[in-house]
Amino acid sequence: MIDELVPSGVAFRALGDIAITVAGLSGKSKSDFSEGSARYVSYKNAFANLSVDQFAEDFVKVRDGEKQNRLQRGDVIITGSSESLDEVGMSSVVATEPVGPLYLNSFCFAVRFADPSLLLPEFSKYLFRSDAVRTQIRRTASGVTRINVSKPRFMKVRVPLPPLEVQLEIARVLDEFTQREVKLEAELAAELNARHRQYDYYRNQLLTADIASARIARIDELFDLRAGKFIAASAIVASPDDEHPIPCFGGGGLRGYVATPNQSGDRVLIGRQGALCGNVKRTSGEFYATEHSVVVTPKPGVDVSWAFHTLMSMNLNQYASRSAQPGLAVATLNQLQTAAPPLNEQVRVGKILDRLDSLVNDLSIRLPAEAIARRKQYEYYRDKLLTFKEAMT
Template sequence: KLEELIQELCPDGVEIKRIGDVAEVGTGSSNGNEAEDEGEYPFFIRSQTVKAKNDYEYDEEAIIIPGEGGVGDIYHYISGKYALHQRVYRIHFTERSINTKFAYHYFRAFFKAFIMKKAVSATVTSIRKPMIQNFEMPVPPLGVQSEIVRILDNFTELTAELTARKQQYSYYRDSLLTFDNSVPLIALAKLCDIGDGLHGTPEYNDNGEYYFINGNNLSNGRIVFDAKTKRISSDEYEKIKIPFGETLLYSINGTIGNIALYNNENIALGKSAAYFTVTSDKLLLKYLFYVLQSGQTMSYFEKNLTGSTIKNLGLKTLRDYKIALPPLDVQNRLVEVLDNFDAICTDLNIGLPAEIEARKKQYEYYRDKLLTFTPAD
């Protein structure tokens, strides 16, 4: 249908228009600290996260992009009343020949490459108004724009549905790990040895046989080794090793809550990760693995973080935290169910991440093809 529309409506190419000639471009006047938890209107800040306010600045259809932070990577579409941070841009089209949703998809496809060409370094840290105004886009007939929007929205809606399903599994996990008062609450210090890694910098050795791990090496239940992972020699390892058995690792500095199960001894640990080694025969390590990822646990930890710029979760908070401890047979059954949930939610080959990634790649492939036009003479 789209090919037929193009042949019928614009067989000789399409007009290219400069954004500054067809749209209003400007920033908001709100500050980030004006967000309100129960606000009535969307409040766009310099983040993918949308907050809320009880008053609005604009009532329109627009594209929203941050002027700082996430430059070229964060885009929002809005139709209605909203508030805007003072370093976030709105692009409101004044020419009726442009479908704003079409422009939204076009910006997502090509705007970052455009601003990167204007960068004097490898990254762009901020956007200025003329950069947006000088961006150009094709303007095919509205019928063609609408059909492209329909196709691309189908992809994004499916991806959103898959992401929501992942959130649904997290809800089920938290429900399964919520117990009544008949289940005792026990402090983790009574169930585990809990400590953190080296408070300092070891002597690195590119040919060392041991890896030096920090919190950023933990992801989706696994330790991630990459080109940036440092190594240490066996002599250095003997100075700083932690007595691992079957162990759970948890990030406690900067990014809180990254987690991994590990039962080998060829790693040493940095201070940004804590270790949990079970000492009680009443606790399954895999059960603890899921408890530490639950919404209840994360909410408690977030309320007990220290530090201003870089957040830190202290060992005392970990040791004092009380978890529900049902009988071992109940823990085993919960682990079986949650293992299935975990595979669906985190397995990069068979689960939702694989399906979401496939849909994103499909979207990007068709988006780039559908939004490429021959300019009119």
């Protein structure tokens, strides 16, 4: 089709020549996100979906006559910041015209094309996540504590504008690939979910079996919770090497590796910032905890294995703030309560659950292997389909 329709190559244009940026919500307080009835696209929604989930249960208060930008079909939403350069500037497209007013969180911005027919949303949802465009997007980002996209630099990103017939055919092929990938991952997820349900069932049974001898205690009575410390993103590498052997944990878990630790020992970590806040991890030895994670140190008389499984069972994400960028305050965590049995019972339960958790984690590693291989295959062909010879001007 390309040989027939554009034998000399495809035209490329800088985004700034064909589009404008549209800002997200402004002037909103925390309470506006707990009392509203207008739908908005959250950071998590934009990060996780090729096409915006317009029916996600995210609401904000927008008063009559208030001037806020509304999203429309074809808008490409860009996540403006992240902890990681690899994850900054992720895209999601408004694939269909919103059925009602739809707003955008303040940590993202949208790209709106002057001529909506230049790039079809069915095509742009794949284009902006292709390697060719993602490589350019990463070059527009910089920062220390957070990696932030520079809008002026972002609008210099150059994108191909193939004929609409080509866009539709590529979108059709990639939609089929995506559906196959989703089906396979759903089958594997169902198997893994069954194992997780088994673990959750036995965990809850074991954690409540000796409830009569347990005492109700606040989190700050059982653990010492302290946020980690800032480290520049430039000091973190993706894979360990001789100079960076220390694992570094942020709000979403493992961020990469650094040169020196700021923590050591057998510890539990709680993510406190970002879409994955409330996630619970366990690590031992030397490690680095950033300011977006909380280091949990059991107090005397508290077993660390029991602590890990107990905090896992508490679904801490439910206590996150309902703002555009979800967060968990240490003060909020400290006030939560749980039932704490005697130490000998904690040790017994912790050992059993460690074994169950190990079995589930082993399955979690083995089952997705095929899905990962398929995803790599899909990404390879996606990037092939979305790589064009540029027309000489």
